[in-house]
Amino acid sequence: MMPSREDGLYVSVSQIKTYLRCPRQYELHYVLGEPAEHVASALLLGTAVHAALGAYYTVLRDGLSAPLEMVLEVFAGAWIAGQPAGLPVLTEDGEPLTAVEQLGRRMLKVFHSRQPRLTGLRPVLIESPFAIELHHPETGELLDERMIGVIDLVADIDGRRMIIEHKTAARRYGRDQLDHDLQPTAYLIASRVLGLGAEGLAYQIITKTAEPAIQHAEVNRTVQQERELMMTVLGVLRAIDAGVFYPVRGWQCRTCAHRQACDRRTGR
């Protein structure tokens, strides 16, 4: 029941985070392959904004400047592509979908107007996939699974090589989120293993507030945090292998794409 692909066993940070959030959601999605009951508007928005930022940085890497119209055009295309036919889009608090789309446009306008302030930014890699070996944190033994992920952006900023992770978030990230999120830990390990030479990771967070704001926050990770990540990954993989799947009710249920399947399983 391990995460798998045809050419081997893989696990992503996103899968680990899904399991930690709700093991049953992990089971329904990754083990049982339950079809999604809807698309969450937050996912649709995040994906479309990511596509637009990817296009922006690709043009910048080629030594050109990306006009706002182009960025909004890419967003519009990804917005439509992200809505599979026949699948409803679930918005939070019942707000109209057009309001979410307008919010995305406002977020990108703010991003575009502020971004030139990051002078000296030179994109190196955009949407770069990786797969790295995993080792047991105590014995050093090579695990069967490899960790996979996609790094949004590797860029040189004023001579410093950084990994940049784009986020869309309801509010600015707080200290706990910046200090403990597993994603930077995994990406910084990947950077070292792959020889990307990143000195740190910078979040670029665009808030989904009425007046969107940009938060730039640099984080780094210690050897202890890297070791802890491996312990977490190993623990989750063991639990998945043992078939440990239970529901965790909370905020995550509001937009869960498997709510009905979950209720059927519980017999609600």
Ligand code: SF4
């Ligand atoms: S509805 Fe809630 S408890 Fe059920 S699978 Fe989804 S997130 Fe987990």
